[in-house]
Amino acid sequence: MKTADKQDPDAPADCPVYSTGVTGEGYVYDGCRNVLSPGWSRRGFIETLGLTGATLAAAPLASMLLPGSALAGSAVEDFRFAILADSHTMGKKNNPMKVRLEAAIRQINAMNPAPDFVMYLGDAITDGTIDEFKYFEDIIAGLKPKTYYLAGEHDWYLDMGEYYMQHMIQRARPYYSFDHKGAHIMALHGSNLNDFWSSRKLSPQERMKVAGDINDPAQGTFALGRAQLDWMEKDLATVPRNAPILIFSHVPLYQYYKPWNFWTQDADQAHAILKPFSNVQVFHAHVHQLVEHQIANMKFCGILSTSWPHPYPESYHTLGLSGQMPRPNPARLFDGLGWHIARVEGSGKVSHEDILWTLKPPES
Template structure:
């Protein structure tokens, strides 16, 4: 299968794209594949991060899963899809958000062959207002492939998801699934927060402000909730154990960094449901960072944003290195930002992904 032509994207020669992570040789890389430290073991790196039971994937662009076979007797076919997230468009008061999202749309529309669909992993806007939604919809209308949405907290907590459900998800529930060419695809609603607003008599605007602030402990932690976990178990009941399972969530489906609420409190219960399946890839947004790791049979990929890059948590800095781990420069229009291409391989069911990291090759503004 032909992938996106980098010359179509930017008029420049092909260049490999790599993710932050630890290679099998123990090298720590940043998003530009600059070696930061040598001789650091995977075990040491994971213990430093405080993620017991986690193994980071190797840094190169493809994250390969175990072979799968078929879904309901249908052979797995080749297909490609794109992933976008965290555009945080703010209306006309913040033009760079529009410029960045439009750059991603141009690149996705230039893919050859065209992707079967685009998954949008939430936080399309920032303050939840009707003006911001209309502004985002005007921009995203330029995207040619079919787009499937799930919600982020910024899309949800002003009107409790009313607009996003009606105009974007367009389903009866904020979580859903579908089958595509032998793969089973699950879009989760991971931005559930316990009611922190009613007893405090917060206005919708005050509720949105707390929910959207990663440094405000009043919001509590995210959770899937019992109803969604029960739905997951029922939804997967008849899916073959070796079928490709593609899971999309706004927030990490694990416990990554609690101070910034990069955290799903009941993620372990979801992991238990997914554990019998051999071919599970989870893509999540929210962190605005490249993150690769694995828990048991499940591989996790953090998705870049098109809005702004978050710094890495301080736990990334305790590797015995001097100074800070390199940060994207927010003053540069495209540094630390981007989107992703993912592929499912026919027959084997292997899943791979490529990070279109604009730090390496900024698009034309």
Template sequence: MSRKDFLRRTGGLLAASIVPMSLVEIACGGRGKGTHEKFTFAFISDPHLTHIKGTNFVRNFDSGLNKAIETVNLMFPRPDFVVFGGDLAQLGKREELDHGMELLSKLKVPVKFVIGEHDYYLDMGNYWQDKISKLNYSFDHKGVHFVVLNSILTYDTWIKRWKTPEERMNEMARLDNPNGSPFMVGDDQIAWLKKDLENIKNGTPLVVLSHSPLYKIYKPWNFWTDDAEKIQSVLSRFDNVTVFHGHVHQVLYNQIKNISFYALMSTAWPWPYPESYTQSPHYIPKMTVFMNRQDPFHERDGTGWAFVNMDNAREEMHYKLWENKDRIVKYDDSAGHPVDSTYQKPESRILPQTHY
């Protein structure tokens, strides 16, 4: 091995150990009847770039995204493409979106974009569509069919309630907001999805990319998609469906019938788990083992990166968490859903961090 190759390999491993992003490796398919060529794509999500004034942006959020980009560029071999999972901006400003695109332009592989609510509700996605990407689309890659959904739509009555775009954006940007409104995919997009999947065989491996989870977790924080069951119904005929989503900024995994769900961490900050807020019921998947409480004195704690191996369509999600034990969550045939390979049994778990 040449010195150059050695540095490329070891440099990529070193960066991957400290940087918040996700690496997804897909190998020969199999839970269903379809087969596909092995390939890798990276996943970066939720940097929430925040404009202060002039050319000044919040340093920590810039730092998280920059480190993820550096990691992807150091990988050898490089991934086939990068999926960006949404919330590039914090308040949907052109300055934030332009700044984010300038940073992402450093990537040396193509990027597939998913829009988040923080990118959308200032101008209802117009600038995003003009400068960045379509809001929903599909593509095929080496035998896998990918569908990108705009899952952060909401009701017209809520949209028309606010006097200014800024007021609407600020209301949607809040986490715990009684004035908020639940997300949805919407009937028009569901009709588009049905049309897109018309000629896709049941055995074809299907990956769905969304920002919000396509199942219901906790409505007061909008960890929620109102018409999630309709989407699940459309996907029900396929043998193998995997949904990757952002938005929740934490380790979550779930199984609903034929669909495996995996959430990704943010490059900016972690959200708490909804069970810490006891005023209303939550629907966190019972199978999910929580990641440990983050340390607010370490700005990168509670964020992280992951990579996914799909071998015979059995997902194996490797969560890399700073200052905590790494996690491996993989599909278990006997259980019929993803399980944590080390911490699934309560007696095997380590106590959460207690420093504040």
């Protein structure tokens, strides 16, 4: 197959070819979004999949082979939900974490009308111990709405997710989806790291320390992984193209700032799967910052933490931004912290409100 003279200007110059897929417009492209051919046939498409082992394409062919979605013909209804993330509770040794999380819980419980649910986007604790988990569970038990969880790296790399899977996610896999009032909701497991510990014979505690350090190069970059990407494609194959798609991930589902591992290595492949959908909103945690970003049809929102604010990096690499962003003062109990309210309207519009405590600190 000959390569056409067309390349996505946002694609990294040295990006390896991870896979091949087909866009909603019928372009065959590789994992770096380099367009390989301006058209495709059923035979060519199947041959492409066979040659690469990829199942990325969310193309019309896929919809012909699978049953209809539960959302097909469903009207979108208004609903609201809350988003919490990065509480990093550390047990009794760091009481401010408890104070801040409790403040968020009080505010969410006071919402009128109450949110349909809460999404908790990971890093509930810091060191991964059972004592920290139980401490967090005692606090979060005060939250009244139904809560859905996904994992951050701090929840995972001491026991490789065993406790968090059993007590929070309570599903067979760390990623899952569900439909709610005409919207399709996907909770991703973006905290996958390649095995950096076995060859180095690291203890669980040493593994946790490396995984939890945002600027330790030994951990490598985060990735969704082939199995999860395949699941995403199958999960979305029968969802109507105009349905609101709400994606939740702990780490950014794009490549933001690599020195601090604000980075998903195979984000481009997820973008390819999501490209045919007209209404995609991604919420991510991990960065402890307000970040607004858009790539093609996908809007991204970085979620505030209730633990501590990260400073903004000096430069923004693939975002093409530069300059100094405002720096919150971590010495102030609530500066630079908070949580979020999001809303889906009957029209399908998705919006969110940042509850930034810098503007109005809660009562402690």
